[in-house]
Amino acid sequence: MTTTMPSLDAAIRPVPASERSRLVGTSLMIVAALALGVVAYALVLSPLRYERDQHVAGWAFRAQLAAGTAPVGQVTPADHLIEPGAPVATVSIPRLDLDDVVLEGTTSTILQSGPGHRRDTVLPGQAGAVVLMGRHGAYGGVFGRIGELRVGDVITTVTGQGTATYAVAGLRRAGDPLPDVLPAGGGRLTLVGATGPRWAPTGVLRVDATLVGESFPTPRAVLSRTVLGDDEAAFAGDAGAWPLLVLALAALTASAVLVTFLSRWWGRWQAWVVGVPLVLVCATLVAQQVFVVLPNLV
Secondary structure, eight states, rough: OOOOOOHHHHSSSOHHHHHHHHHHHHHHHHHHHHHHHHHHHHIHHHHHHHHHHHHHHHHHHHHOOOHTOOSSSSSTTTTTTOTTTTTTEEEEEETTTTEEEEEESSSSTGGGTTTTTTTTTOOOOEEEEEEEOOOOSSOOTTTTTTTOOTOOEEEEEEEEEEEEEEEEEEOOTOOOOOOOOTTTTOOOEEEEEESSSSSOOOOEEEEEEESSSOOOOOOOOOOOOSSOOOOOOOOOOOOOGHHHHHHHHHHHHHHHHHHHHHHHHOOHHHHHHHHHHHHHHHHHHHHHHHHHOOTTTT
C-alpha cells in the first residue's frame, strides 16, 4: 500500500485574502498612528510640556533665591552634587525674547524641560567658561534662533550669587577657530545649539559671549569632563531610553491589533471610537521616547 506525500504547496495553507487585508490594514494603522503621534507630539505636546516644566522650575528657583539656597557651585552646602534637572540659573536674551530657567545637566531628557548647564563648567557669572545647551526645534526650540545674535548683544543670567551680564563676541561653527584664552578672572558664556532646518539640524552652532564686569567668587570644581557620560555631549542621544522605546512600540502594536479584533467582534465604528484614542496615546509615548533617543539638540 503506497502513501502519497502531500505537496509543498498543499502543506502551506495560503492566507485568505480577507486575512491579508486585515494584516495590511493593521500594519498601516500602526505606521499611521506612529507618524501622527510623532508629528502631534513635536508640534503640540512637546511645547506644552516645556512650558509646564519651565513654570514648575521657575517657581522652585525663585523660592531658592528667596531662601538663599540657590546653587553657587557644583555641589550643595551638604557637599552633594547638584541633582541633574535641578534649576541653577536663569538666562535672558532680549533680542530673542528669551527668558528661561536653566537646568543642571545636558542629557536629551533634561533638555526637554529647558536649556541645560554643562555640569563640568562653572556657573554663570563665575570666572571661567560656562556652557549652556538648548534644543533647536522640539520642546519650544529654546536655542533655535541663537544664530540671529549679533556681536554686542546682551545676555543676562541670574544665579544664587546675583546677576551677571555677558556681551556676544561671535558665532562659531564647525571648523571655525576657538576663542582666545580667558584672562585671569575673566568669564565666557557659550550657548550651544544647532544649525540647519528646525527639524533636521545639520551641525553644532556656538555663540560665545564675554563677561562684563567682575566675576563672582568661583568655588573649586569637583567635576571634570572625563566623568561626564557620553549622553551629555552636544548632539548626543540617550541610549538608556531604548528599552522604554521598545516597550512603547510593543504597546502601540498591541493596541492596533486590539482595534482590529474589536472591529470584527463589536463593530468597526465602535472599535474606532474606543481604540483610536488608545492607539494615539501609545503613539505619543513612542514619540516621547524617540525624542529622548534622538540627539539632545534636536
